[in-house]
Amino acid sequence: LKDQLAANRDQPAVTSDGQSLELLANINSAADARAAVAMGASGVGLFRTEYIYLTHPDIPDEEEQLAAYREVIAASPAKTVTIRTLDIGGDKTVPYLGHTHQEANPFMGWRSIRLSFEHPEFFTTQLRAILRAAADIQPGEGRVRLMFPMITTIEEVRKVRAMVHKASEQLKADGKAQGAVQLGMMLEVPAAAISINDMLPLVDFVSIGSNDLVQYLMAADRDNPKVSHLCQPLAPPVLRVLANVIKACNKAGKPLTLCGEMAGQPRAFVLLFAMGLRSFSMSPAFIPSMKELAAHLSEPIAKQILRRAMTLRTTASVKRFMAEELGKIA
Ligand code: PEP
Numbered sequence: 001l002k003d004q005l006a007a008n009r010d011q012p013a014v015t016s017d018g019q020s021l022e023l024l025a026n027i028n029s030a031a032d033a034r035a036a037v038a039m040g041a042s043g044v045g046l047f048r049t050e051y052i053y054l055t056h057p058d059i060p061d062e063e064e065q066l067a068a069y070r071e072v073i074a075a076s077p078a079k080t081v082t083i084r085t086l087d088i089g090g091d092k093t094v095p096y097l098g099h100t101h102q103e104a105n106p107f108m109g110w111r112s113i114r115l116s117f118e119h120p121e122f123f124t125t126q127l128r129a130i131l132r133a134a135a136d137i138q139p140g141e142g143r144v145r146l147m148f149p150m151i152t153t154i155e156e157v158r159k160v161r162a163m164v165h166k167a168s169e170q171l172k173a174d175g176k177a178q179g180a181v182q183l184g185m186m187l188e189v190p191a192a193a194i195s196i197n198d199m200l201p202l203v204d205f206v207s208i209g210s211n212d213l214v215q216y217l218m219a220a221d222r223d224n225p226k227v228s229h230l231c232q233p234l235a236p237p238v239l240r241v242l243a244n245v246i247k248a249c250n251k252a253g254k255p256l257t258l259c260g261e262m263a264g265q266p267r268a269f270v271l272l273f274a275m276g277l278r279s280f281s282m283s284p285a286f287i288p289s290m291k292e293l294a295a296h297l298s299e300p301i302a303k304q305i306l307r308r309a310m311t312l313r314t315t316a317s318v319k320r321f322m323a324e325e326l327g328k329i330a
């Protein structure tokens with residue numbers, strides 16, 4: 001198995017009909033970035049910065065954050081990293097940012113970018129540290145992208161852009177080096193999926209956060225086993241929304257990744273590929289098997305499977321059908 005892993009690690013992800021796929025890793029730390037290299041990821045599609053904060057007793061200052069981002073960039077495959085700003089709240093809280101009392105609906109409450117907006121000085125510190133860390137990338141060497149979680153409205157996209165611009169101007173005035181970064185949004189709130197065409201002109205790239213998108217579409221908590229039968233990425237309404245978003249991004253020529261758990265699940269992977277997705281970000285451990293699956297996939301066959309799957313009306317029938325089809329592919 002080790003030999004097989006090593007052989008497959010250096011192979012690009014290509015389908016049987018020659019289409020190149022981008023298989024990226026989701027990471028929490030520099031150690032995970034090294035695992036991403038070992039598993040053959042071509043880059044990091046989601047660096048969850050929460051862990052820098054959760055493992056720190058108070059707000060990490062700009063220099064501490066800069067050191068953490070630099071370490072992750074240096075350890076990542078091809079120095080290619082999409083860094084997501086703090087996505088705290090919901091299931092994860094940090095008392096020093098004002099999370100002192102329990103909210104009645106934490107996943108629909110004061111989390112993520114909403115919290116960052118209420119702490120502009122702290123948010124700006126994170127933006128400055130990321131822009132400075134991006135200066136480590138030499139031309140032609142890699143890529144740092146900056147991504148914002150839980151984007152719900154167009155005003156929020158405008159606001160983050162303005163804040164990044166301001167942080168960048170500050171750095172210039174301070175004489176600090178900074179790198180060029182692309183700005184993108186996570187698409188994980190149904191409202192954003194519905195307004196995707198209005199949001200696309202304002203962002204450089206999009207990444208679908210299917211873990212949250214599914215829980216919000218189905219109104220079923222992603223962490224509550226009592227409703228896990230509802231929180232299903234293969235539910236027909238979820239598939240319809242995903243197909244629309246992928247189509248809209250491809251039509252507009254905007255780079256699109258999906259970085260939720262379903263990116264590493266074979267049944268979902270086939271359907272997403274057929275919908276036109278070409279970039280998948282997942283736990284490093286799933287990358288070798290998705291590369292293997294990709295090698296057995298072709299677009300015409302995947303599209304045929306998708307057409308049939310989209311006619312099915314229940315999650316159970318989609319799951320059953322996909323299990324049968326996967327049996328034929330791999
Ligand atoms: C998601 O919501 O799908 C996602 C990738 O982000 P997180 O799991 O950190 O919320």
Ligand code: MG
Nearest residue numbers: 188209211212
């Ligand atoms: Mg999310």
